[in-house]
Amino acid sequence: MKRQRPLSPHLQIYKPQLTSILSILHRGTGIGLSMGSVILVVWIIALTFGKETYVLYSTVINHWLSLTVLFGFTFGLFYHLSNGIRHLFWDAGYGYDLKHAYISGGAVVFSSLFLTILTWLIIYFKVN
Amino acid sequence: MNNNIMENKLNKVQAMKSLKNHGLAHWKLQRISAIAMVPLVIWFTSSLMLVLINGYEQSIEWLQNPFNATGLILLFGILYFHAASGLQVVIEDYVHHEGLKIVSLILIKLVAFVLGVLSILCVLKIFL
Numbered sequence: 647m648k649r650q651r652p653l654s655p656h657l658q659i660y661k662p663q664l665t666s667i668l669s670i671l672h673r674g675t676g677i678g679l680s681m682g683s684v685i686l687v688v689w690i691i692a693l694t695f696g697k698e699t700y701v702l703y704s705t706v707i708n709h710w711l712s713l714t715v716l717f718g719f720t721f722g723l724f725y726h727l728s729n730g731i732r733h734l735f736w737d738a739g740y741g742y743d744l745k746h747a748y749i750s751g752g753a754v755v756f757s758s759l760f761l762t763i764l765t766w767l768i769i770y771f772k773v774n
Numbered sequence: 775m776n777n778n779i780m781e782n783k784l785n786k787v788q789a790m791k792s793l794k795n796h797g798l799a800h801w802k803l804q805r806i807s808a809i810a811m812v813p814l815v816i817w818f819t820s821s822l823m824l825v826l827i828n829g830y831e832q833s834i835e836w837l838q839n840p841f842n843a844t845g846l847i848l849l850f851g852i853l854y855f856h857a858a859s860g861l862q863v864v865i866e867d868y869v870h871h872e873g874l875k876i877v878s879l880i881l882i883k884l885v886a887f888v889l890g891v892l893s894i895l896c897v898l899k900i901f902l
Binding site: 673676677679680683684686687690691693694697700701704720723727730731733734737765768769772 | 857889893
């Protein structure tokens with residue numbers, strides 16, 4: 647009953663390019679952000695339960711391991727945001743040709759790195 | 775006989791049409807929630823940096839502002855809608871076992887719904 651249909655792309659012979667890596671990274675960051683959003687729920691629950699719980703939450707979140715996760719989370723957030731805007735332009739019918747796909751791809755890489763570094767510089771100077 | 779075949783074909787076409795419309799509605803809602811997330815994410819990350827790292831009292835005070843509470847409720851609601859619709863597409867693309875697909879789709883929506891309700895309730899409790 648079920649026919650085996652050909653699947654593409656054929657990953658074993660597929661040469662990765664900037665555009666394909668950015669495409670899969672959009673899904674990857676989407677999945678990561680969905681899981682990471684639980685941190686936000688823990689944050690709001692900790693606030694609801696009062697100061698003691700919040701202090702405990704702060705202690706855990708200020709551990710270098712949590713901060714590393716948060717750093718990854720912010721990069722994922724800015725990447726998904728930038729590339730999401732790129733996708734919305736595509737959906738509206740703009741920038742589909744190869745040249746502009748590469749230009750917007752480069753812009754996405756630049757803006758997500760720039761926003762991540764900027765965010766953590768602000769956090770660093772605000773805390774210290 | 776001929777009539778029967780025609781009727782069958784008509785049924786098939788109508789079934790496909792309704793499937794197609796369903797897919798289109800999902801596609802549209804995913805984009806609309808994506809557009810809504812753009813200002814919400816920018817607002818939230820900048821507020822987070824400027825206010826929330828200051829500690830418990832400032833965070834509570836921030837949440838008692840009706841505009842911030844409204845923004846946060848919108849953020850949580852749309853975030854979990856967007857996350858569920860994105861994860862749904864990923865599951866539909868990669869999970870080929872029919873039973874596993876249905877179970878994971880239901881589970882994703884359930885978890886997203888619970889997390890959304892829980893976080894919005896927390897915002898309300900702090901605000902009120």
